[in-house]
Amino acid sequence: MRVHWFLPTGGDARDVLPTAPDAHPRAPDHGYLAQVAMACDRLGYDAMLTPCGTGCEDAWLATASLIPLTRRIRFLVAFRPALLTPTLAAQMASTHQRLSGGRMLVNIVTGAEAAELARFGVHDDKDTRYAQTAEFLQVMRGAWSREPFDFDGRFYRVAGATTREVPDPVPEIYFGGASDAAERVAAEHVDVYLAWGEPPAMVRERVQRVRSLAAAAGRTLRLGIRFHVIARPTAAEAWAFADRLLTGMDAEAIAAAQHDFAATQSVGQRRMAELHGGDPGRLVVHPNVWAGFGLVRGGVGTGLVGSYEEVAERIAEYHDLGFEELILSGYPHLEEAYWFGEGVMPILREAGLLPPLDAPGSPVFSFR
Numbered sequence: 566m567r568v569h570w571f572l573p574t575g576g577d578a579r580d581v582l583p584t585a586p587d588a589h590p591r592a593p594d595h596g597y598l599a600q601v602a603m604a605c606d607r608l609g610y611d612a613m614l615t616p617c618g619t620g621c622e623d624a625w626l627a628t629a630s631l632i633p634l635t636r637r638i639r640f641l642v643a644f645r646p647a648l649l650t651p652t653l654a655a656q657m658a659s660t661h662q663r664l665s666g667g668r669m670l671v672n673i674v675t676g677a678e679a680a681e682l683a684r685f686g687v688h689d690d691k692d693t694r695y696a697q698t699a700e701f702l703q704v705m706r707g708a709w710s711r712e713p714f715d716f717d718g719r720f721y722r723v724a725g726a727t728t729r730e731v732p733d734p735v736p737e738i739y740f741g742g743a744s745d746a747a748e749r750v751a752a753e754h755v756d757v758y759l760a761w762g763e764p765p766a767m768v769r770e771r772v773q774r775v776r777s778l779a780a781a782a783g784r785t786l787r788l789g790i791r792f793h794v795i796a797r798p799t800a801a802e803a804w805a806f807a808d809r810l811l812t813g814m815d816a817e818a819i820a821a822a823q824h825d826f827a828a829t830q831s832v833g834q835r836r837m838a839e840l841h842g843g844d845p846g847r848l849v850v851h852p853n854v855w856a857g858f859g860l861v862r863g864g865v866g867t868g869l870v871g872s873y874e875e876v877a878e879r880i881a882e883y884h885d886l887g888f889e890e891l892i893l894s895g896y897p898h899l900e901e902a903y904w905f906g907e908g909v910m911p912i913l914r915e916a917g918l919l920p921p922l923d924a925p926g927s928p929v930f931s932f933r
């Protein structure tokens with residue numbers, strides 16, 4: 566399996582809501598992002614998912630600034646196809662790949678919320694945008710091929726697309742989206758299909774559907790799932806922390822978020838919101854799967870909560886379902902990266918689900 570962490574380019578806090586009384590919000594300045602990336606680099610995470618949107622810093626620039634500070638961790642850079650030409654994106658990714666020594670991956674975000682897209686001057690409906698994404702991916706891959714690439718489609722007419730050098734390796738393409746159109750684009754064009762953390766009963770059907778759509782297109786793809794996490798030595802400690810996060814969510818903020826979710830144009834977001842319906846009494850949606858994060862925040866709303874062993878067991882369950890990649894985050898991202906990295910990763914390594922750490926640290930002595 567590959568386990569990734571999240572780079573909090575929108576900021577971080579000790580609470581889900583940065584306005585909670587004990588949140589101690591942290592700005593996403595370079596020093597803090599460097600701390601998180603450097604921690605993940607040594608803990609053995611595979612890549613940092615870096616989001617895109619007006620609520621966060623730009624993912625290309627933020628990750629590029631972290632290249633010299635990290636040794637092996639990769640950067641999963643999210644961006645929206647509608648905002649740049651596919652040849653330019655191919656060039657940027659190709660440059661990132663050379664500057665980082667082969668550590669770049671791309672996450673394609675078609676986007677769902679009209680208000681957010683309007684900020685960028687994008688007004689096409691979602692089906693149109695997914696159709697554009699499909700063409701974009703063909704041209705971007707074409708520009709990474711050795712031969713100048715021609716394309717004449719509905720959105721792009723490109724002659725001789727190329728980059729200075731073929732990126733090495735060619736960046737793997739990740740992609741999320743739960744609508745029918747998203748599943749079709751994934752099946753035909755992407756390397757890794759991402760889902761937000763739904764309980765097994767809810768996500769199983771999608772796994773099968775995306776796989777059979779891919780098979781019909783003569784392809785295979787890997788599957789990834791995104792969760793928050795609270796892992797502690799004991800279950801009681803983990804649930805106590807979940808309860809503490811809950812006390813930082815006031816009723817007004819919960820109601821405001823449900824109001825937003827009711828108007829969402831994202832199928833994935835609707836599925837997240839339906840898990841709890843805004844009811845703090847309906848948050849355990851599967852053993853060790855807690856929907857509390859989603860009471861007040863969009864995007865992934867679920868977390869794996871439990872003892873180190875329980876969280877590892879749950880990950881094994883998702884692995885058995887077909888998920889080979891796991892993208893995690895937690896509040897705050899620095900401390901939770903350590904709890905999971907030092908507590909759960911050794912169990913996953915022991916079980917053969919994760920490769921061994923490539924560089925064991927030098928011995929640590931106690932002073933006597």
Ligand SMILES: Cc1cc2nc3c(=O)[nH]c(=O)nc-3n(C[C@H](O)[C@H](O)[C@H](O)COP(=O)(O)O)c2cc1C
Pocket residue numbers: 615616617618643673674675676677740741742743744745747759760761791830831832833834892
């Ligand atoms: C793991 C994951 C990460 C995502 N990251 C972002 C992001 O950084 N920015 C964003 O606007 N949307 C993000 N999305 C949303 C999707 O890319 C997609 O635009 C949205 O889900 C489309 O709606 P649909 O579910 O109706 O297909 C992400 C989705 C997933 C599953």
